Amino acid sequence: xxxVVEKNYVVVLIDSNLKKIIVDTAGKTDKIxxxxxxxxxxxxxxxxxxxxxxxxxxxxxxxxxxxxxLQSLKRRAQIILPRDLGHILINCSIESGQTVLEAGIGSGxxxxxxxxxxxxxxxxxxYDIREDFIEHSMKNIKKxxxxxxxxxxxxxxxxxxxxNDLDVIILDIPNPWKAVNHAWNALKVGGYFCSFSPLTTQVxxxxxxxxxxxxxxxxxxxxxxxxxxxxxxxxxxxxxxLGHTGYLTFARKILPx
Ligand SMILES: C[S@@+](CC[C@H](N)C(=O)[O-])C[C@H]1O[C@@H](n2cnc3c(N)ncnc32)[C@H](O)[C@@H]1O
Numbered sequence: 001x002x003x004v005v006e007k008n009y010v011v012v013l014i015d016s017n018l019k020k021i022i023v024d025t026a027g028k029t030d031k032i033x034x035x036x037x038x039x040x041x042x043x044x045x046x047x048x049x050x051x052x053x054x055x056x057x058x059x060x061x062x063x064x065x066x067x068x069x070l071q072s073l074k075r076r077a078q079i080i081l082p083r084d085l086g087h088i089l090i091n092c093s094i095e096s097g098q099t100v101l102e103a104g105i106g107s108g109x110x111x112x113x114x115x116x117x118x119x120x121x122x123x124x125x126x127y128d129i130r131e132d133f134i135e136h137s138m139k140n141i142k143k144x145x146x147x148x149x150x151x152x153x154x155x156x157x158x159x160x161x162x163x164n165d166l167d168v169i170i171l172d173i174p175n176p177w178k179a180v181n182h183a184w185n186a187l188k189v190g191g192y193f194c195s196f197s198p199l200t201t202q203v204x205x206x207x208x209x210x211x212x213x214x215x216x217x218x219x220x221x222x223x224x225x226x227x228x229x230x231x232x233x234x235x236x237x238x239x240x241x242l243g244h245t246g247y248l249t250f251a252r253k254i255l256p257x
Contacts, residue, residue: 003048005061010145011043012068013059020072022064022143035059066116069144070109076136079109080172080196081245083225088170089117091221091250092192096122098167101186103127103157103179108137108144110172110196115146125163127155161186172196176249177209184213184253193251203247215251222247 005011005025013021013035021034029039036055043061046052051060062068070082080088088110094100094117105111105126114124128134134152141147153162157171158178168191169183176195183193193215195206203220210218223245227238 003063005043005046005048007044010064010143011048012062012064012072013054014062014068015057015059020068021059022069022072024143064144066113069112069116069146073107073109073112073140073144074136075107075109077104077106077133078198079107080113081109081242082113083223084196084245084248085110085113087221087223087248088194088196089113091248092168092170092194094118094168096120098122099125099163099165100168100170101125101127101161101163101166102170102172103155104129104173105133105137105152106172107133108140110170111137111141111150112144112146114170115141115144115149119146119149122149124150126150126152127157127161128152129154129156157182164188166191168192168194170194170196174202175205176202177205180206180209180213184215187253189253189255191253193249193253195249196246197249198244198246200247203249206249210249210251214254214256216254218249218251220247220249 008026010022010024013023023040025040025043027040031037038054046061048063051058098118100114100118102110105128111124111126131154141150161182164186165188166186169187171179197203226241228235229238
C-alpha cells in the first residue's frame, strides 16, 4: 500500500546535499529556510519516498526518523551528537515509561533522544539556568513532535533536585560534580547517573565525587567514530573526522553498606 503524508504531522525534506528540513504539514504558507516560500499543506497526500520539486529545487520526502530530527535541529549551545547519544541510551538502559532528568537543556539534542526513548508513557524533566535556552530548545523539541513528553524548569541543578525516584539523571553542565549528591538522593536504587564533559579535569572531579557516595559501575568512555568512504577506487577513512567531543561518565546507584 502507498504511504502518503498525513494531516497534522511533520515530514522531512532532504535536498541533494543531504541537508534536512523538518516541515509541519499544518503550518501556514511561509518562507522556509532552505526551501523558499511554499505552503506546507500542499504536501498532504504526497507519497513518501518520492522526489518532488519545490521552486527550482528537488527534495526527497520522508517521514522523519529520530536521526533526521536530531540532524535538522537549530543549534545554539554545543550539542550532544548522535554517536554519544546512542552510548547514553544503552549505558543508562533508557526505555519507554521511565522518568529521566537532564540538566542543562541547551539546544535540546539530548532531550529529543531521551523523549523519543521514554515515549509514550515516560517523561523527561529538563533543568536549565537560562530561560532563552529553554525557549530555543522547546522550539526544536516541538518541531520533533516530542514536546508532549518534556517538562522544563528554570533551575540550577547544583542547588538541588525537586523530584525523586528517578530512573536516570544526565548532566551536561560545566560542573557536574556539584550535583552528584543531589543526583544520589533523587535516583531510585539501581538508577543510572551520567555526565558529559569535554575536559579530563571535569571527569576527575566528577569521579572523585561519585566515589564518596554509593555508586557502582563507575566508568568513563570517549567515543571515536570514523566514517569510511567507499568509491570505485577502494575504501578509505573520511578526511573529515570529528575528533574529540566529550567524555561520558556513568555510575549506578546502590544502597549504602
Ligand atoms: C552544553 S549545553 C547542553 C546541551 C544539551 N545537552 C544538548 O544536547 O543540546 C549546557 C547547558 O547547561 C546549562 N547549565 C549550565 N549550568 C547549569 C546548572 N547548574 N543547572 C542547570 N543548567 C545549567 C546552560 O545554560 C546550557 O544551556
